[in-house]
Amino acid sequence: MDPSExxxxxxxxxxxxxxxxxxxxxxxxxxxxxGIAGAWAWLSFVAAGLIAxxxxxSYVKLAVSYGEGGGAFTxxxxxxxxxxxxxxxxxxxxxxxxxxxxxxxxxxxxxxYVVGLGPWFPRVAGVAIMLVFVALNLRGxxxxxxxxxxxxxxxxxxxxxxxxxxxASWNPSMLSRGVPDAxxxxxxxxxxxxxxxxxxFQLLTYDYDDIRNPxxxxxxxxxxxxxxxxxxxxxxxxxxxxxxxxxxxxxxxxVALAIAGRQAFGTIGLVVVTIAAxxxxxxxxxxxxxxxxxxxxxxxxxxxxxxxxxHKNAAGIPDRAVIGLGxxxxxxxxxxxxxxxVETASLAFLVTFAIVCxxxxxxxxxxxxxxxxxxxxxTAASVALVVRLVRTDPMAIVxxxxxxxxxxxxxxxxxxxxxxxxxx
Numbered sequence: 001m002d003p004s005e006x007x008x009x010x011x012x013x014x015x016x017x018x019x020x021x022x023x024x025x026x027x028x029x030x031x032x033x034x035g036i037a038g039a040w041a042w043l044s045f046v047a048a049g050l051i052a053x054x055x056x057x058s059y060v061k062l063a064v065s066y067g068e069g070g071g072a073f074t075x076x077x078x079x080x081x082x083x084x085x086x087x088x089x090x091x092x093x094x095x096x097x098x099x100x101x102x103x104x105x106x107x108x109x110x111x112x113y114v115v116g117l118g119p120w121f122p123r124v125a126g127v128a129i130m131l132v133f134v135a136l137n138l139r140g141x142x143x144x145x146x147x148x149x150x151x152x153x154x155x156x157x158x159x160x161x162x163x164x165x166x167x168a169s170w171n172p173s174m175l176s177r178g179v180p181d182a183x184x185x186x187x188x189x190x191x192x193x194x195x196x197x198x199x200x201f202q203l204l205t206y207d208y209d210d211i212r213n214p215x216x217x218x219x220x221x222x223x224x225x226x227x228x229x230x231x232x233x234x235x236x237x238x239x240x241x242x243x244x245x246x247x248x249x250x251x252x253x254x255v256a257l258a259i260a261g262r263q264a265f266g267t268i269g270l271v272v273v274t275i276a277a278x279x280x281x282x283x284x285x286x287x288x289x290x291x292x293x294x295x296x297x298x299x300x301x302x303x304x305x306x307x308x309x310x311h312k313n314a315a316g317i318p319d320r321a322v323i324g325l326g327x328x329x330x331x332x333x334x335x336x337x338x339x340x341x342v343e344t345a346s347l348a349f350l351v352t353f354a355i356v357c358x359x360x361x362x363x364x365x366x367x368x369x370x371x372x373x374x375x376x377x378x379t380a381a382s383v384a385l386v387v388r389l390v391r392t393d394p395m396a397i398v399x400x401x402x403x404x405x406x407x408x409x410x411x412x413x414x415x416x417x418x419x420x421x422x423x424x
Contacts, residue, residue, distance in 0.1 A: 031253020
């Protein structure tokens, strides 16, 4: 059998890119963005999507240029910026942990809404699903297979069907019913706040060697996937508002799509949307945990994380990374709020994507107009989100500031100390 036969072609690569984004994105972020941008929530998804499109372009052009995957860490290491790569990897890993916390949080709340066992259940369910996927990954079943591709199409069918049903009853007043009268500029703050809804495409850059003809397949699959996801998010944002009104989206932001499903199709709609949300967030947890553990192992192997994380179990799985990442994500899902988790994760990815776009611009990887605009827009969105968080959630900024200080200044000291201690 030709080894290339087992690799992902265009269809598989495209489906994985879409699944990585839709996996938890729209289920987690719609209520958050409506609370910020009001009637302009749909425009927030367009603006965030355009930044993601420029970032995706930069990622695939750099991957093709270097002929290998690995994402931001590998790209920076290839220009001998190991220290910077190590610092950024810490920020990126925290972004992934926060993202998994969002997925677990969302899973718990959708399941809890259907089960109705009280306010304690969603938190417990979120922690439980996180621990389930930790156990599965430790056994070596974290890598996605053909069934995941089928699930992607199921999720798309549910989302587009729900959106279409809502749009058939078009009523523009539903977009602003019961929410603050946000101006069009609020859409930019909304875009920055929910940017994590698009981050999933970059997981594919870690699978560069598992893609057939990656120099052509990866760019076409990733970029077309981002465009499709932008369209789906806009349709869902508009269609959901038509079904239940912006006020209900905001009031039930943790489970807005389930409410819309019930409004459209009764109990069957509620159950189908909940199943889609459960599969979406579950598969997103699985793929994100798997990829982040591999990234953590690679960074530790390169000496930019403590050596204890440079360890694999008998199944060849970076077990300590899986356990550590999963445990922290479970804890955050248990104590965090949806808006704080979404916005802090979005900021981590905006910073990372701005740097990747800047690197692509510097290396002349692809069109400098696209990569330059990507760097500028991601930077501007990062600043906008920092301004918003300072006003609304200063503790989140304090947390990220401490993280950056540790990553930039504390990391080299910690690693030197550990190496010195080992040599003694």
